Amino acid sequence: MERDALMSPVIDAPIVVDSEKVENGNSPSEKKVIVIFVLGGPGSGKGTQCAHVVQHFGFTHLSAGDLLRAEINSGSENGTMIQNMIKEGKIVPSEVTVKLLQRAMKESGNYKFLIDGFPRNEENRAAFEQVTKVVPEFVLFFDCPEEEMERRLLSRNQGRVDDNIETIRKRFKVFAESSVPVVEYYASKGKVRKIDAGKPIDLVFEDVKEIFSPFDADVN
Ligand SMILES: Nc1ncnc2c1ncn2[C@@H]1O[C@H](COP(=O)(O)OP(=O)(O)OP(=O)(O)O)[C@@H](O)[C@H]1O
Numbered sequence: 001m002e003r004d005a006l007m008s009p010v011i012d013a014p015i016v017v018d019s020e021k022v023e024n025g026n027s028p029s030e031k032k033v034i035v036i037f038v039l040g041g042p043g044s045g046k047g048t049q050c051a052h053v054v055q056h057f058g059f060t061h062l063s064a065g066d067l068l069r070a071e072i073n074s075g076s077e078n079g080t081m082i083q084n085m086i087k088e089g090k091i092v093p094s095e096v097t098v099k100l101l102q103r104a105m106k107e108s109g110n111y112k113f114l115i116d117g118f119p120r121n122e123e124n125r126a127a128f129e130q131v132t133k134v135v136p137e138f139v140l141f142f143d144c145p146e147e148e149m150e151r152r153l154l155s156r157n158q159g160r161v162d163d164n165i166e167t168i169r170k171r172f173k174v175f176a177e178s179s180v181p182v183v184e185y186y187a188s189k190g191k192v193r194k195i196d197a198g199k200p201i202d203l204v205f206e207d208v209k210e211i212f213s214p215f216d217a218d219v220n
């Protein structure tokens, strides 16, 4: 994507949830939009834990990867480009991903979002902020050893085109080179909540639950 494309909003209209403008700031008639970015290496358990958070805390889970796969399956004009990039473990241009996220946020009718697998690089981060004007509450970061992530991905068995050893190695490289700097950016702002994701699912969720406890009374 050309650098200039980031200088103008990817989408002109502000995010609307329940026909109201969505910004981090709120007026008496608006609910403050709460966005939590969920990051971690491929196979670290982001999707698994997000499903639990949805059940317990009333968030809407938006997986950037799932939205991109749905876009491929919808027969969209971008489908082939997205499919090729996913097969290569590359990151799809932010213009596409932010648009899908913004539409899903509008359609959800909710105001609390777990945005999973995003922002994957600096371009994702800057585009989301520029378009939505939403700043995340925090980043939930799943820290998991690479050997464990590789084991999990190779036995995931969901027919994903990128769950093969060749693409997995590329995804690990892209994660280290492009996504870790985003985690570091938010860490420098004191916004990262790091989880030891190498443990069994229920033990990981014990730690996740503690982080979400401030939202306990806020189930919609
Ligand atoms: N704590 C865990 N221990 C063992 N297996 C797990 C754990 N968490 C998730 N898994 C399994 O590992 C696989 C990958 O998990 P999941 O899809 O949640 O990861 P992810 O981080 O969302 O991956 P991706 O970024 O590739 O979408 C799944 O088969 C899931 O059931």
Ligand SMILES: Nc1ccn([C@H]2C[C@H](O)[C@@H](COP(=O)(O)O)O2)c(=O)n1
Residues within 6 Å of the ligand: 042, 063, 064, 065, 066, 068, 085, 086, 089, 090, 091, 092, 093, 097, 116, 117, 118, 119, 120, 124, 162, 171
């Ligand atoms: N922000 C994103 C998120 C995902 N993708 C592409 C590239 C990933 O390898 C693939 C699968 O994502 P996952 O389901 O593992 O989160 O989707 C992207 O380009 N940009």
